Amino acid sequence: MVAPGSLQAAVSLLAEQPGVWLPIAGGTDVMVQYAAGKLPARKLVSLWNLPELRRIELTEKEIAIGAGCTYTDLRQHETLEREFPLLTTAARWTGGIANQNRGTLGGNIANASPAADSLPALLVYEAELILISARGARHIPYAGFHTGYKKTRLQPDELVQAIRLPRRFGDYVSYSRKVGARNAQAISKVCIAALGRIRQGIVDDARIAVGSVAPVPLRLSNTERLLRGQRIDDELVRRITNTAIEEIQPINDIRSTAVYRSVVFKNLVTEFLVQLAAGENQA
Ligand SMILES: Cc1cc2nc3c(=O)[nH]c(=O)nc-3n(C[C@H](O)[C@H](O)[C@H](O)COP(=O)(O)OP(=O)(O)OC[C@H]3O[C@@H](n4cnc5c(N)ncnc54)[C@H](O)[C@@H]3O)c2cc1C
Numbered sequence: 001m002v003a004p005g006s007l008q009a010a011v012s013l014l015a016e017q018p019g020v021w022l023p024i025a026g027g028t029d030v031m032v033q034y035a036a037g038k039l040p041a042r043k044l045v046s047l048w049n050l051p052e053l054r055r056i057e058l059t060e061k062e063i064a065i066g067a068g069c070t071y072t073d074l075r076q077h078e079t080l081e082r083e084f085p086l087l088t089t090a091a092r093w094t095g096g097i098a099n100q101n102r103g104t105l106g107g108n109i110a111n112a113s114p115a116a117d118s119l120p121a122l123l124v125y126e127a128e129l130i131l132i133s134a135r136g137a138r139h140i141p142y143a144g145f146h147t148g149y150k151k152t153r154l155q156p157d158e159l160v161q162a163i164r165l166p167r168r169f170g171d172y173v174s175y176s177r178k179v180g181a182r183n184a185q186a187i188s189k190v191c192i193a194a195l196g197r198i199r200q201g202i203v204d205d206a207r208i209a210v211g212s213v214a215p216v217p218l219r220l221s222n223t224e225r226l227l228r229g230q231r232i233d234d235e236l237v238r239r240i241t242n243t244a245i246e247e248i249q250p251i252n253d254i255r256s257t258a259v260y261r262s263v264v265f266k267n268l269v270t271e272f273l274v275q276l277a278a279g280e281n282q283a
Helices: 007-016 030-035 071-075 078-083 085-093 097-102 105-111 119-124 221-227 234-247 258-278
Strands: 021-024 043-046 056-058 062-066 128-133 136-141 146-148 159-166 173-179 190-199 202-211
Touching: 007 021, 007 043, 007 128, 007 159, 062 078, 071 085, 071 097, 078 085, 085 119, 085 173, 085 190, 105 119, 105 159, 119 190, 119 202, 173 258, 190 258, 202 221, 202 258, 221 234, 234 258
Parallel strands: 021 043
Antiparallel strands: 056 062, 062 159, 128 136, 128 159, 173 190, 190 202
16 A cells, blocks of 8 residues: 555546555555455555645635545534535434544445445435546536446546535535434445425425435435425425435345335435424435
């Protein structure tokens, strides 16, 4: 393993031999794969604590989170906690304290697990990714970054440099839940992050994203479309949950069954709608 000490040196290394070097940040996913004998024989390039990846920068319109920020960094950031509670709550749910001190947001994104806890929050907050390579930087919407199970649009010579979030969700109702075998140290059976805003009794905007119910973290676009412009009542809840269930593709695996995931998912969407109608936050 090498630790080049600067972002520029790290991307130069990737450019010289694309696909040969495997970036490692906190190592909380890479080391698990290594211990399980599932790590393809590759050279490791450490991104841990690179100052260029560890910043959180604020402008009037957005917040830019360095990909190397840990879950502890996120939890301790006042503006994130106030304006992006779905992300800081997901950080609190990600493993135990030791894991939160090492695990990074960039690692969660690049590892691309459909069960990853912070990814639904990034979808509803309309995150943009800054990807960096020796060829330069490119900005892409986070939506669409995951192209299939554990597949992403990241090129072999690229790193995730930062995640940008627009600061325009401060007045939304936030709702998130993680359903697992226990509260911490468990991979989600279903996780959800949702935002909504009601004006004069009518849903003015709604955003719902879920993990662990499809090959990629999923935004429920059809459900959101149906919800906008409506007044929430029992009939709407019934229609919305029926549409939502058509958008997911849950599977049976070692953590849960497709049927259980579907039932829990329906209950979570219902709970979000009830809380949105009441104007209550649960993030
Ligand atoms: C005990 C334990 C509990 C956990 N609990 C949870 C949980 O509750 N919820 C959850 O979502 N996850 C959980 N995880 C998984 C893991 O902690 C997270 O996915 C974490 O965010 C990974 O970040 P990392 O920096 O450790 O990534 P690493 O292990 O360093 O890297 C993971 C992958 O991302 C790539 N990578 C890392 N940084 C970059 C970058 N900047 N650019 C490009 N590629 C990059 C690496 O090459 C590798 O493929 C848990 C892990 C453990 C060991």
